[in-house]
Amino acid sequence: xxxxxxxxxxxxxxxxxxxxxxxxxxxxxxxxxxxxxxxxxxxxxxxxxxxxxxxxxxxxxxxxxxxxxxxxxxxxxxxxxxxxxxxxxxxxxxxxxxxxxxxxxxxxxxxxxxx
Amino acid sequence: xxxxxxxxxxxxxxxxxxxxxxxxxxxxxxxxxxxxxxxxxxxxxxxxxxxxxxxxxxxxxxxxxxxxxxxxxxxxxxxxxxxxxxxxxxxxxxxxxxxxxxxxxxxxxxx
Numbered sequence: 267x268x269x270x271x272x273x274x275x276x277x278x279x280x281x282x283x284x285x286x287x288x289x290x291x292x293x294x295x296x297x298x299x300x301x302x303x304x305x306x307x308x309x310x311x312x313x314x315x316x317x318x319x320x321x322x323x324x325x326x327x328x329x330x331x332x333x334x335x336x337x338x339x340x341x342x343x344x345x346x347x348x349x350x351x352x353x354x355x356x357x358x359x360x361x362x363x364x365x366x367x368x369x370x371x372x373x374x375x376x377x378x379x380x381x
Numbered sequence: 382x383x384x385x386x387x388x389x390x391x392x393x394x395x396x397x398x399x400x401x402x403x404x405x406x407x408x409x410x411x412x413x414x415x416x417x418x419x420x421x422x423x424x425x426x427x428x429x430x431x432x433x434x435x436x437x438x439x440x441x442x443x444x445x446x447x448x449x450x451x452x453x454x455x456x457x458x459x460x461x462x463x464x465x466x467x468x469x470x471x472x473x474x475x476x477x478x479x480x481x482x483x484x485x486x487x488x489x490x491x492x
Contacts, residue, residue, distance in 0.1 A: 324479065363478040
């Protein structure tokens with residue numbers, strides 16, 4: 267049981283380059299999320315998808331786009347990378363954004379450096 | 382809006398008990414969760430408090446008081462492997478019901 271799988275695990279980009287971070291979950295979850303983690307700032311929500319076919323902005327969406335490709339997959343795209351986007355990116359999923367949904371499951375993270 | 386506060390660092394010795402506090406400011410949420418994250422790893426779920434009171438899971442306990450906007454994670458019989466960062470989180474009704482995380486507390490367990 268793989269859970270949440272992210273690719274790649276590490277990436278170095280030059281300023282202005284673009285890339286897509288891939289995420290897939292095999293738990294039949296409805297909701298998926300992208301967070302970034304910077305030292306001392308916890309996990310900040312970039313975008314989320316409450317269910318297949320919907321996406322919404324989170325706390326820090328500028329410079330990013332997302333695609334909920336199907337129920338399993340949720341990708342994050344950086345169109346023109348900037349050094350400020352150097353961070354660790356986590357994809358997560360949960361059953362659904364309802365009262366009974368109490369746990370988020372995280373992928374292993376993508377460590378992105380923009381030079 | 383939402384805001385969670387935690388101490389940035391806590392240090393304790395093996396075998397001791399440590400409490401990590403979390404205060405929050407939100408006008409509505411479903412419950413308070415705790416996650417553990419080892420260096421280089423992913424956050425993993427530890428506990429969830431939907432109601433006020435204490436929830437116990439082995440060596441870990443979590444407490445919530447909605448009237449005080451406060452919760453804590455209690456770790457007993459500390460082991461070296463408990464050295465990690467601990468995050469409190471709420472499902473914030475004013476934020477699309479999303480999981481909102483605190484800044485994290487780094488726990489160092491000394492021999």
